[in-house]
Amino acid sequence: MSGKIIDKVKYFMGLDVFEDENEEIEEKTYQNNYEDVSTFKTTTNMKSKVVNLHTNQQMNVVIYEPNNFDEAPEIVDNLKNSKPVIVNLESIDADLARKFFDFLNGAIYALDGNIQKVSAGIFILAPKNVDITGNIKEELKNKGIFPWQK
Numbered sequence: 001m002s003g004k005i006i007d008k009v010k011y012f013m014g015l016d017v018f019e020d021e022n023e024e025i026e027e028k029t030y031q032n033n034y035e036d037v038s039t040f041k042t043t044t045n046m047k048s049k050v051v052n053l054h055t056n057q058q059m060n061v062v063i064y065e066p067n068n069f070d071e072a073p074e075i076v077d078n079l080k081n082s083k084p085v086i087v088n089l090e091s092i093d094a095d096l097a098r099k100f101f102d103f104l105n106g107a108i109y110a111l112d113g114n115i116q117k118v119s120a121g122i123f124i125l126a127p128k129n130v131d132i133t134g135n136i137k138e139e140l141k142n143k144g145i146f147p148w149q150k
Contacts, residue, residue, distance in 0.1 A: 065087075
């Protein structure tokens with residue numbers, strides 16, 4: 001018995017290989033019982049479903065009639081915050097209006113938004129999450145908003 005303890009200590013220290021007399025070695029043999037499996041491909045007709053989500057969040061439209069170019073970044077900040085903006089450039093000189101339009105058009109492009117002209121100096125700028133559909137100028141003319149354009 002003491003010899004067995006010494007053998008176990010030697011094995012623990014890595015000096016000897018431990019062999020237990022009571023240990024039975026079981027050898028398991030495995031058979032390959034694989035069957036040929038035929039593969040087949042099925043296709044299902046999956047249609048995408050559009051779900052209309054109703055939210056109670058109110059959308060605000062911001063209206064600007066800028067006097068100087070310093071207001072341009074403020075307009076773009078509203079677009080970045082997902083707010084549609086209406087810009088009236090009719091009251092400023094043509095060079096400043098062109099500068100405003102170029103700046104806002106670049107911002108709309110960078111933000112993947114939309115821009116639509118309502119009249120000569122009035123534009124609707126919409127962020128990525130807002131779609132502008134239809135011809136707004138024609139809609140407003142038909143509803144009598146611009147009676148002088150009939």
